[in-house]
Amino acid sequence: MIEILTPDEVDRGRVTGHLVGDILHELRERCAVGTNLLEIDEWTRQRIVAAGATSCYVDYAPSFGRGPFGHYICTAVNDAVLHGKPADYELADGDLLTLDLAVIKGGVAADAAISFIVGDRADQADVAMIETVERALRAAIAAAVPGGRLGDLSHAIEQELTAGGYPINTEFGGHGIGSTMHQDPHVPNAGRPGRGITLRPGMLLALEPWVMADTDRxxxxxxGWTLRSATGARTAHCEHTIAITGEGAEILTLPATHH
Incomplete structure (x- = not known):
């Protein structure tokens, strides 16, 4: 079932979204060479609790995980890309870190992810890969108009990822979101324009292009959780929660500094 949120629920989604955006922005500022992934998890827990929100991950136990997840944020380093379970690891100069965060507040969930390089030793191939997934996300958001089709968003993502030369895995992608974190519809990162469900005001979608440098496996x-590239290649992932409005797409998960 696909949820259509009321204007009041979308308002509450904005509050949750800004919280997610703010926490990710703060974490990016705080993450440095020597930061432990378990510290990032604890900082996230403190922020969620202080905001009167609830983590979508702590008790998360889907069929594909060895669950419950038991942590407050996904921390994926280098060849890890999705569901990165925080562990006792200190970030090194040049590490490619992805943070993926979903919380629920006021009965509405929001979900976002960022990839960035830690420290000063940025590999240009990593930078290009991060820029590609960010471009793909912008393209999908631009295509998210009322009356458009879900396939338009998947196709917009696919074009950018393919242009960057990256293979595409369609097992995991974006998803509907609302009163719970993961809902219908599934939004694969490849698709045909003009196909799929019609986008309607009140729909919330979490769009998340991600790639691995040289494989789709x-x-x-x-x-039981952390997903890595089969070849050990680097990976990148970004995500925003958007609301379909009468005019187009509104990004709910921007930090307050960007409103």
Missing amino acids: LVVDPD
């Missing part, structure tokens, strides 16, 4: 860590 994932492998799972012994922790």
